Amino acid sequence: MQNTTHLVCTHCQATNRIPTERLNDAPKCGKCHAYLFTGQPIELTSTNFQNYMANNDIPILVDFWAPWCGPCKMMAPYFAEAAKQLEPHIRLAKINTEDEQQLGAKHHIRSIPTLILFGGGYEIARHAGAMGTVDIIRWVQSHT
Numbered sequence: 001m002q003n004t005t006h007l008v009c010t011h012c013q014a015t016n017r018i019p020t021e022r023l024n025d026a027p028k029c030g031k032c033h034a035y036l037f038t039g040q041p042i043e044l045t046s047t048n049f050q051n052y053m054a055n056n057d058i059p060i061l062v063d064f065w066a067p068w069c070g071p072c073k074m075m076a077p078y079f080a081e082a083a084k085q086l087e088p089h090i091r092l093a094k095i096n097t098e099d100e101q102q103l104g105a106k107h108h109i110r111s112i113p114t115l116i117l118f119g120g121g122y123e124i125a126r127h128a129g130a131m132g133t134v135d136i137i138r139w140v141q142s143h144t
């Protein structure tokens, strides 16, 4: 029997079943053939949020941010670098709380940036305040 990992394609939103031992082999979407991992955080909105939470077997780390927030902008390159290092074991995503106020309210975001680590659609851990790449990775690994 083969272990498979469910992954939502960031391009067409289809759910893929990837043999777990092939996660490191740059898997592509069976439907649209886009790479399932690009080394970049993805954008989550109220439209795609639930699909990602329900249909990804890997944990999702979400950066709740806003364009007017200085520390958020400062952290953005560190977060992008963390995506390169944590994929394909963790999916990194960003939610613009200015555009997606409902998602911010739903998760009781009181200050930004706030990082929330989700597993199986549930919050595993959260951290308020900006972090550097090494600290982001260390924090995620301490909770997975």
Ligand SMILES: [Zn+2]
Binding pocket: 009, 010, 011, 012, 013, 014, 029, 030, 031, 032, 033, 034
């Ligand atoms: Zn696709």
